Every structure is written in C-alpha cells, then in structure tokens.
Amino acid sequence: MSRSVSLFVMVLMLASPALAQDKKSPPRQYGIGQVATPEQIAGWDIDVRPDGLGLPPGKGSVKDGEKLYVERCAACHGEFGESAGRWPQLAQGKGTLASHDPVKTVGSYFPYVSSVFDYVRRAMPFGDAQSLKDNELYAVTAYVLNLNDIVDDKFVLSKETWSQVKMPNRDGFYDDDRETSEKAFWNSKPCMKDCRPPVKITGHAAVIDVTPEDKTPRKGGVD
Amino acid sequence: MTDSNDEARTSRRRFLAGAAGLAAAGATGSALANDKNLPPNVADWSKHLGEGVAVRPYGHPSKFEKDVIRRDVQWLTASRESSVSFTPLHELDGIITPNGLCFERHHAGIAEIDPNDYRLIIHGLVDKPLIFTLDDLKRLPRVNRIYFLECAANTGMEWRGAQLNGCQYTHGMIHTVQYTGVPLKLLLEQAGVKPAGKWLLVEGGDASGLNRSLPLAKALDDCMIAYRQNGEMLRPEQGYPVRLVVPGWQGNIWVKWLRRIEVGDQPWYSREETSKYTDLMENGKARKFTFVMDAKSVITSPSPQMPVKHKGFQVISGLAWSGRGKVTRVDVSLDGGRNWRAARLDGPVLDKCCVRFYAEAEWNGEPWLLQSRAMDETGYVQPSKDDLRKIRGVNSIYHNNGIQTWALKASGEVENVEVG
Numbered sequence: 062m063s064r065s066v067s068l069f070v071m072v073l074m075l076a077s078p079a080l081a082q083d084k085k086s087p088p089r090q091y092g093i094g095q096v097a098t099p100e101q102i103a104g105w106d107i108d109v110r111p112d113g114l115g116l117p118p119g120k121g122s123v124k125d126g127e128k129l130y131v132e133r134c135a136a137c138h139g140e141f142g143e144s145a146g147r148w149p150q151l152a153q154g155k156g157t158l159a160s161h162d163p164v165k166t167v168g169s170y171f172p173y174v175s176s177v178f179d180y181v182r183r184a185m186p187f188g189d190a191q192s193l194k195d196n197e198l199y200a201v202t203a204y205v206l207n208l209n210d211i212v213d214d215k216f217v218l219s220k221e222t223w224s225q226v227k228m229p230n231r232d233g234f235y236d237d238d239r240e241t242s243e244k245a246f247w248n249s250k251p252c253m254k255d256c257r258p259p260v261k262i263t264g265h266a267a268v269i270d271v272t273p274e275d276k277t278p279r280k281g282g283v284d
Numbered sequence: 285m286t287d288s289n290d291e292a293r294t295s296r297r298r299f300l301a302g303a304a305g306l307a308a309a310g311a312t313g314s315a316l317a318n319d320k321n322l323p324p325n326v327a328d329w330s331k332h333l334g335e336g337v338a339v340r341p342y343g344h345p346s347k348f349e350k351d352v353i354r355r356d357v358q359w360l361t362a363s364r365e366s367s368v369s370f371t372p373l374h375e376l377d378g379i380i381t382p383n384g385l386c387f388e389r390h391h392a393g394i395a396e397i398d399p400n401d402y403r404l405i406i407h408g409l410v411d412k413p414l415i416f417t418l419d420d421l422k423r424l425p426r427v428n429r430i431y432f433l434e435c436a437a438n439t440g441m442e443w444r445g446a447q448l449n450g451c452q453y454t455h456g457m458i459h460t461v462q463y464t465g466v467p468l469k470l471l472l473e474q475a476g477v478k479p480a481g482k483w484l485l486v487e488g489g490d491a492s493g494l495n496r497s498l499p500l501a502k503a504l505d506d507c508m509i510a511y512r513q514n515g516e517m518l519r520p521e522q523g524y525p526v527r528l529v530v531p532g533w534q535g536n537i538w539v540k541w542l543r544r545i546e547v548g549d550q551p552w553y554s555r556e557e558t559s560k561y562t563d564l565m566e567n568g569k570a571r572k573f574t575f576v577m578d579a580k581s582v583i584t585s586p587s588p589q590m591p592v593k594h595k596g597f598q599v600i601s602g603l604a605w606s607g608r609g610k611v612t613r614v615d616v617s618l619d620g621g622r623n624w625r626a627a628r629l630d631g632p633v634l635d636k637c638c639v640r641f642y643a644e645a646e647w648n649g650e651p652w653l654l655q656s657r658a659m660d661e662t663g664y665v666q667p668s669k670d671d672l673r674k675i676r677g678v679n680s681i682y683h684n685n686g687i688q689t690w691a692l693k694a695s696g697e698v699e700n701v702e703v704g
Binding site: 088089090091093094095096097101102105106107108109110111137146147148158159161163165167170171172173175176177179180183184187188190191233234235236237238239242243245246247248249251252253254255256257258259260261262263264265266267269271272273275276277278279280281282283 | 590620
C-alpha cells in the first residue's frame with residue numbers, strides 16, 4: 062500500500078466511525094467457556110417479563126392461594142397483607158402516592174403482575190427462596206392480587222389469564238428526565254459571594270435523636 | 285464503654301494526678317497519653333520484642349483502631365439479612381475504602397459461594413449461550429479500574445430534614461475500591477449478541493436472586509465483571525467471587541454473586557426497578573430507570589463523629605464524586621452557603637470516582653455552618669437540599685444528592701442540621 066493510500070484510509074477511518082466499525086475484524090474469540098446446555102439454562106432461567114415471557118406452565122386459584130398465603134406468608138406480611146410488625150406491607154395504600162405519607166404496595170404501586178410473580182418466584186418466602194412449585198406461585202400471586210381487590214375471589218391465574226390482570230398503577234412511571242426537568246443544576250458559574258440572605262438553622266438531628274448509640278466520641282475538646 | 289476507653293480514662297486520671305507539676309496537659313500533647321511512654325521516659329515498645337512475622341498471617345488494623353467499623357441502624361429494617369451497614373467515612377482519608385469497611389447492602393444475607401462451584405451463564409438473544417467457571421473468567425484479559433459505588437438510597441433518610449447525626453449514617457452508603465476483572469463487552473462478544481438484543485437481565489446467585497435490567501449500550505461502554513477489589517479477591521459481602529461493576533450508576537445494579545446474564549429486547553421491570561429504586565415525585569408519579577448518581581460531596585471531618593479538638597488551624601476534609609464523569613471542582617462554605625471558596629483536590633481525579641478535597645481555615649470558636657458543593661465535567665453543580673425538594677418533593681427516598689450542612693459549635697461539637 063502506498064503511503065498516500067494508507068493515509069487516505071486513516072483519514073477516512075477518523076472521519077467516519079461507522080465505516081471504521083465495518084472494517085474492523087470480528088471480535089477475538091478466546092475459546093474460553095463452554096456452551097451452556099438448555100437443561101443448565103432452564104434450571105436458572107426463572108425471570109418473567111410483563112408480557113408473560115418466561116412464565117412456567119401451570120395455574121393457581123385465589124382460593125388455593127389463600128391457604129398457602131396463611132401458611133407461608135402471613136407471619137411476616139400479615140393476614141390481610143397489612144404487615145406483621147416491620148415486614149413489608151403488601152396490600153392497601155391506594156390513593157396515597159401523592160400524599161405526605163405514601164404507602165407503596167402491590168396494589169398501590171407495582172406496575173405489572175410480573176414484578177410480583179418474578180420476585181416471589183426468586184425471593185419468597187424470605188429465607189426459603191425457590192421452594193414454591195409453579196402452581197403454588199400462580200396461586201399465591203393470585204391471592205396477593207385478590208387482597209388488593211385487583212381480581213375477584215373466583216380468579217385463576219395462568220398464562221392464559223395473565224393479560225386480563227390490570228394493575229392500578231401501571232401508568233404511574235416515566236423515564237428518567239433529570240437532564241430536562243433539572244436542567245437548572247447545570248450551571249457553569251455558581252454563585253460565590255453573598256449568595257443568599259443570612260442562614261438560619263431550621264432543624265437539628267440531635268433533637269430528633271434517632272442516631273444509634275455508637276462509640277464515636279462526639280464531644281468537642283474545646284472549652 | 286469499651287476496654288480501651290476505660291484504660292484511656294484511668295490513665296488520664298493517673299496522668300492528671302501524677303503530672304500536677306506540669307504546666308498543662310496540652311504542653312505534652314494529648315490529655316489521654318500515658319506519661320510513662322512520653323519523653324524523657326522510654327516507652328515499653330522501645331525496649332521489648334514485639335510479635336514476629338506471620339503471627340498475623342492476614343494482618344489487621346491496630347487494636348487502637350477497633351472502633352473504626354461498619355455500623356448499622358437497627359430500627360431501619362426488620363432483619364439484618366435484608367439491611368444495610370455504613371462505611372465509617374469520618375475515619376478515612378484519601379479515596380480508597382479498605383475492603384473490610386466497604387458498606388454492605390444485602391437482600392438475603394451474605395451468600396458464601398465455593399469458587400469451585402461458581403458458574404456464570406450468558407444466554408438469551410446470543411449466537412452461542414455460554415457458561416463460565418471462575419477459572420475461565422480469570423484466564424481472560426483483565427483491566428483495573430477505580431470507581432465509587434453509591435447506593436441510590438444514600439442520604440435517603442434526610443429528605444424531610446436532618447435526621448441522622450453522623451456522616452457514616454447520612455453518607456456512608458458509598459465506597460471506592462480498585463476492581464480487577466473482565467470488560468463485560470469482551471464476555472458478550474464471546475457469546476455474540478444478536479442484533480435484536482437491547483437489554484440485559486443481570487441476576488445474583490444469593491437467596492434474593494436480585495435481578496435488574498441493564499441497557500446494552502452501558503454494558504458495552506464501561507461495565508466489568510470483577511473478581512478482585514484492591515488486589516485481593518472480592519469479600520463475600522461484596523459478592524465473592526464475582527460482581528458486576530456499573531460505573532457511575534446506582535449500587536443496586538452492581539449485582540453481587542453474579543450468576544446469570546440474559547440478553548433480551550426490552551427491560552424486565554423486576555421488583556427492584558419498580559417497587560424499589562423508582563423515585564416517587566410529589567404528584568404521585570415516579571421516575572424509573574434513574575441509574576446515574578448525580579454529583580455529590582460531603583465533609584467527612586469535621587463531622588458529628590469527628591468533632592474539633594483545638595482552636596486555630598483546621599483542615600476541612602471531604603469526598604466528592606459524580607456518576608457523570610470527573611469531578612472538576614469542589615467549593616466549601618463556612619457560613620451555610622452564603623459565601624464559597626474553592627477547595628483543593630488532592631490525589632487522583634478519576635472518571636466516576638471519589639476525589640479527596642481539603643480546605644484550610646482558622647477557627648476561633650465562632651459557629652460555622654460547613655457545606656461542600658461538587659461540580660463535574662458536564663457542568664452539573666450539586667444543588668441545595670431545598671432546590672432538590674422544589675423539584676422532587678420529599679417522598680423520593682432515592683438520589684438525595686443535596687448539599688449537607690454541619691453546624692460546628694463553640695465546644696467543637698458538630699451536628700447535622702437543616703438550614704433555611
């Protein structure tokens with residue numbers, strides 16, 4: 062290749078990254094790692110998407126779910142999903158999201174059934190994860206939906222009925238918009254002098270007094 | 285009260301009694317010192333042999349530093365298996381967090397994984413689904429990168445006003461270590477992502493199976509599969525043997541004990557990105573996929589757990605970081621944000637990494653309202669808490685990067701306060 066031609070190619074590559082990409086040789090294959098078998102993948106592939114992709118075969122009724130819930134869930138989440146002690150609350154809270162005291166639950170906040178089903182499938186009951194059978198998962202999810210008045214007492218959850226469930230807060234979310242809604246925070250010349258009127262202390266952490274007792278010496282040494 | 289503190293107290297009493305003839309405790313240094321070790325006396329450790337080599341095969345900090353530890357706030361959560369402990373930022377300097385002090389956030393306790401039984405599966409919209417052992421991952425080309433990791437809920441208890449009195453508790457859900465591992469891009473290239481692939485599901489192998497959706501573009505940009513922190517293998521609390529590194533993004537997506545990556549064409553909307561890690565605004569709607577951690581800073585000393593002991597010259601020390609790139613400047617105010625001066629950045633200034641800043645000042649006992657304000661290379665300036673609240677209200681839990689105020693009192697005591 063003559064010098065002028067190679068220079069030309071270089072300029073072209075710099076000027077047009079897309080083209081440079083096309084010319085690139087395929088990524089190096091190191092020959093490290095084995096092909097994963099369908100059986101291996103199936104044992105771990107437990108995720109479920111809002112559109113139902115990933116759902117296992119099976120079904121479960123609200124009625125079956127109630128029994129399971131009482132046995133396996135109620136000790137922490139409360140008989141009606143109201144929470145026993147300080148464990149997460151699973152029901153109620155409707156209409157509170159815009160209030161001073163929002164209560165986020167499956168009924169008030171979760172956008173999709175899959176967010177419940179997928180989570181229970183991988184993480185619940187807390188401390189005995191991945192112990193529920195597929196039919197039990199459908200049943201207990203149906204019951205949690207029923208506790209939230211999202212499905213009626215006769216409902217049976219399955220792949221077929223999946224799309225009938227309408228979560229109340231499904232339109233409650235929007236994409237991160239900080240770069241537009243908080244544009245004012247991009248300010249290359251922040252104020253340095255006399256930026257505000259004299260400052261008053263309006264709140265004290267020591268007065269609220271919720272900090273754990275630790276062994277750090279908090280007293281100053283100055284008289 | 286601890287043994288060493290008790291010791292310190294008795295020795296102080298002894299000192300005060302025995303040294304009555306001396307001008308003042310201050311003349312010889314610390315009031316807690318034991319005079320038999322001070323000149324002109326010769327200390328014990330100058331006369332006798334100490335422990336030999338390999339008596340401490342894995343070294344540990346001096347016994348006098350035993351209160352430099354992670355701490356939790358027990359009323360925050362129902363169980364320690366799904367909870368958080370905080371980095372003692374007030375006791376640290378520079379930018380690197382020692383491995384044993386990195387804050388913890390688990391959802392089902394610490395998984396203890398035998399490295400021989402570790403597997404990572406990559407599947408979904410790929411040409412060739414693959415399974416890797418830990419040895420496989422260690423055989424691949426590797427890189428070293430220093431990044432901060434901040435939990436999106438760091439400072440989350442402070443939305444409604446000053447609550448927790450100590451920067452360990454207000455800001456301690458952050459750590460900075462050097463990771464060693466494989467670029468995620470290289471791993472994905474081994475499997476071959478199909479053109480329809482746009483999102484990855486990343487999943488942990490612990491008993492919460494924590495799963496998040498990660499945009500493919502970020503995965504190909506700067507993510508890593510890490511197996512080392514600060515040179516040694518990851519700590520179990522940090523995901524031993526393998527965790528995901530997602531520079532500049534909220535800690536929850538840095539999945540620990542990583543066992544599976546699935547390539548898909550849309551996000552999964554798992555519980556951790558719907559019920560949690562969404563930011564509820566005042567109107568009841570919530571922002572989703574707020575991955576990036578905005579620029580933020582905090583003065584680590586003085587701070588409530590690090591009161592001032594002397595009048596006169598003071599070094600004000602703190603940390604600043606931004607998930608959008610490099611920190612370019614940090615300003616410090618002594619009067620609650622009326623007037624600012626530029627602090628000095630010291631040590632490395634790296635992309636999506638903590639930087640250490642210092643400001644030096646004379647203090648004569650007058651009240652100070654200490655604040656710091658970080659700026660990054662995108663021009664973002666850390667906002668005041670009130671400016672944040674004007675846009676977001678007080679219900680969002682996550683992403684509180686507002687300016688922190690510490691009140692320094694005449695006694696040298698420091699308190700977390702809210703200013704208006």
